[in-house]
Amino acid sequence: MDLSKYPRPSVAVDLVVFGYETRRLSVLLVKRGIEPFKGKWALPGGFVRENESLEETARRELQEEAGVAEIYLEQLYTFGDVKRDPRGRVLSVSYLALVKPEDYRLVASTDASDAKWVPLTELPPLAFDHQRIIETGHQRLKNKIRYEPIGFELLPKLFTLSQLQEIYETVLESELDKRNFRKKILGYGFLKETDKKIEKVPYRQPTLYRFDTATYRKLKRDGFQFEL
């Protein structure tokens, strides 16, 4: 049987990269330098290469277009409408990525570049069906953050409980009670208090915590299911 008998679409990998700062979720966008949609904002992404798996493509693009490696990445959805690209049949395999502020700033610092963070609430008109891809990613994030501890992926390695609560409030779009939140999240046992604090704040210095991967893995192995 001959593969060449079937039409072969082009396959792009597009990235919905979320970053977080001051109670806002932002998405990484790049300005298109070429047609179609030249000059419009779009998701970072590119075409799959011959000897590259889809995830490898995603990581390569992330590195090339955002200068970021080693971050949370998961496949999101594959968009395959016939006319989603005016040039011809192009599938988009989309990935969801979450970056920590350390990396976030890295990207933002390429100031004169064609990449920028845009708050979800202020998206410009986008190329292709990228608006819809972002919506799909946002929805996934909202669902997933309730059942997997991925809030940490948007925070520095060391973070305060208030910062963590803020993430949940932003993503879930609802207020949480401070005492109940702390009770619950600390009760799981995968957050470890460090002996560090944030200094030079004009109020009581908040304790920094870290997410303990080993403890979380052990819990998960024993059938524990995170839920906020």
Added chain:
Amino acid sequence: MDLSKYPRPSVAVDLVVFGYETRRLSVLLVKRGIEPFKGKWALPGGFVRENESLEETARRELQEEAGVAEIYLEQLYTFGDVKRDPRGRVLSVSYLALVKPEDYRLVASTDASDAKWVPLTELPPLAFDHQRIIETGHQRLKNKIRYEPIGFELLPKLFTLSQLQEIYETVLESELDKRNFRKKILGYGFLKETDKKIEKVPYRQPTLYRFDTATYRKLKRDGFQFEL
């Protein structure tokens, strides 16, 4: 910018079709009539056509290979490892489908055909990475059934509460308390009692219920989140 500069992989759509009977989940498999893996069992599927979206391909294949239309269908995952097909680069966009017993029997009745239902616990060696695709589908089903009322998709339009409980016990691989299960699921209000019963059973005739889509949609619109 020219699309033809980039390698274009072949794109297949493969289906993980689940059916349920007597406390067992089964998957629909077809015997391959051509190389590669000729004679081996594989998932039903085929290549995307020029003017067909991915979901359209999935529905067409479902119709062609299983004789089934109008069933639950959702995109599962896209597999894109470089060497997953010995013929060359082939992506598989997989879909998860759930069929009701009415349709289940239809398929099974094509007895001399190359399609059959195989219980998940008795899978033969499969072509390509189809084993892994099935595992991905099974995992998705296990996760999803807890947060969306899709158990019904594996049952006839009219079903008893015991049948429904059985589905949950099978998929979740755990026992549920009869009284608590009924209390909870009836409490949601989207199950409607009918005046029909299953007759000719040598015990008290169980009442048949139906899933009321309108009520469920209303609940969902009001922010209700199903959970079992």
Added chain:
DNA sequence: TCAAAAGTGTTAAAAATACACCCATGG
């Protein structure tokens, strides 16, 4: 009359929620 599954309520335990004040720090 027997075997088999249907159907039904209550109580105890656990989890979720609501709620308010003192503390530490830098300016």
Added chain:
DNA sequence: CCATGGGTGTATTTTTAACACTTTTGA
């Protein structure tokens, strides 16, 4: 000394979990 966010405990309500017997039917 003031403004700011950090940090803490208890009582109430809601939800979940455990549990056993009577009913209906066909064979």
